[in-house]
Amino acid sequence: MNIGQAARASGVSAKMIRYYEQTGLIPPAGRRDSGYRDYSSEDVHMLRFVRRARDLGFSMAAINELLDLWRDRSRRSADVKRVATAHMIELRERIAHLNQMVTTLQTLVDCCSGDHRPDCPILADLEEPAEEHPRKRPSGALQRPNPRP
Amino acid sequence: MNIGQAARASGVSAKMIRYYEQTGLIPPAGRRDSGYRDYSSEDVHMLRFVRRARDLGFSMAAINELLDLWRDRSRRSADVKRVATAHMIELRERIAHLNQMVTTLQTLVDCCSGDHRPDCPILADLEEPAEEHPRKRPSGALQRPNPRP
DNA sequence: CTTGACCTTCCAACGATGGGAAGCCCCATT
DNA sequence: AATGGGGCTTCCCATCGTTGGAAGGTCAAG
Incomplete structure (x- = not known):
């Protein structure tokens, strides 16, 4: 089976299949004499x-673990559960x-008249956030770590 | 004010300030004789x-629009509201x-005993996802006919 | 004057995916 | 048998926002 057929049958694009192979997520596919991958x-x-x-949002690192566990017949289901739970928490x-x-956005949008006038609580909040809806970032913010040393 | 001080005062890292300038999100900062940016x-x-x-999750493209509106004294608040609403919907x-x-994950995790045994409904689902109509399995038809284009 | 903290530009990487070019391979139809 | 079209190969680039580092110039305190 060529990569295109494998892609259609699995729902993973040919591009991604090659990428997964390249990064070691999946083992290298067999090759025909022509050089074509064979699945x-x-x-x-x-x-x-x-x-x-992937549809469940697991990262490639997590999928790597899951694949290892999948192949390991003597796995402990606790290990699988741990990976899934950690992902769910994230x-x-x-x-x-x-x-x-x-x-926050809903509050601001509700306060905005949305007409021809320039006054806009949305811009006002971006300029100087109101205290009524303070956005406290979680202390361990992942996406935007505080650049302050 | 040097870029480091501006970074600490604004909460935007020096790296990002330069990047925002480079991509045209913000205008080029003034320069001292030394070449240092001045804020x-x-x-x-x-x-x-x-x-x-950014804390509200706006993309840089959206922030570009918001900055333009912010600077435009004859803006219509409807335009701001439109940008914010579109972002909220997304x-x-x-x-x-x-x-x-x-x-889905919670359901699977709840079903997993999480002990030393290898049997695991999480892996079972990843292997063969539970469908809403599990008995319907027309032969030859793809279960997921739409490989992401 | 030295030292260390700061600044500059440039280059690379991340995660997961898509796009495209250049060139080879396979199959079916002339 | 030749040809055409589609599939396959590798390689490079782009995304998006952010961080890291290297190489070298600048500033201020000791």
């Missing part, structure tokens, strides 16, 4: 695993972060 | 504006997406 149905199975994990943090933004 | 308190004010907009979509992931 078995088991390879496609693995690619679908990766695709599904997702929840991101959601909380985004929710905070939306809450 | 006024108004510059810092603008940097704080940018910083707060944030809500991302949240919905993440929530979907978390919901």
Whole structure:
């Protein structure tokens, strides 16, 4: 099976299949005499695993762990659970972060008349944030670490 | 005021200040004879504006629009509101997406015993995702017919 | 005058993906 | 058999916002 067929069968684009191979996430595919990569149905199975994990938001590092656990018949389910739980916690943090933004934005948008006049509480808040909706960043902010030393 | 002081005063790292200048998000700073960038308190004010907009998750393209509107005294608040609302909608979509992931993950994690045994519903789902109509499996048809284009 | 902190520019990397070019390979149709 | 079109190969570049580092110039205190 060529890479294009494997891509269609797995839902992972040919580009990404080559990338996953290059970065070591998946083992190198077999090659034909022509140099074309050759995929078995088991390879496609693995690619679908990766695709599904990506759909659930797992990072490639986490997928690497999950693939190792998947292949390890003597794995402990606790290890899998740990990886999944850690990812879920991170997702929840991101959601909380985004929710905070939306809450603030909704407040500001609600206060904006949205007409022809220039006065705008949204710009006013960006200029000098009001204390009524302070946006406290979580102390361990991942995306925007405080540049202050 | 040097770039380091402006960075500390605005909460935007010196690296990012240079980057914002380079990409045209902010106008080029004044220069001393030494070549050092020189910042006024108004510059810092603008940097704080940018910083707060980033904290609210606005993209640099959106911040560009917001800065233009900020500087335009004859702006219509409707234009500001439009930018903010569009961003909020996008944030809500991302949240919905993440929530979907978390919901699935929570279900799987709840089903996982998390002990020394290898059996794991998390891996089982990654291998073969549970479908809403699990019995319907037409042969030859792709389960996920849409490989991301 | 030396030292160390600061500044400058330039280059690279991150994660995950897409786009595209140049060139080879395979299959079907003339 | 030749040809054409589509698939495959590798390689490089772009995204987005941010950080890191190297090489070298500047400033201020000791």
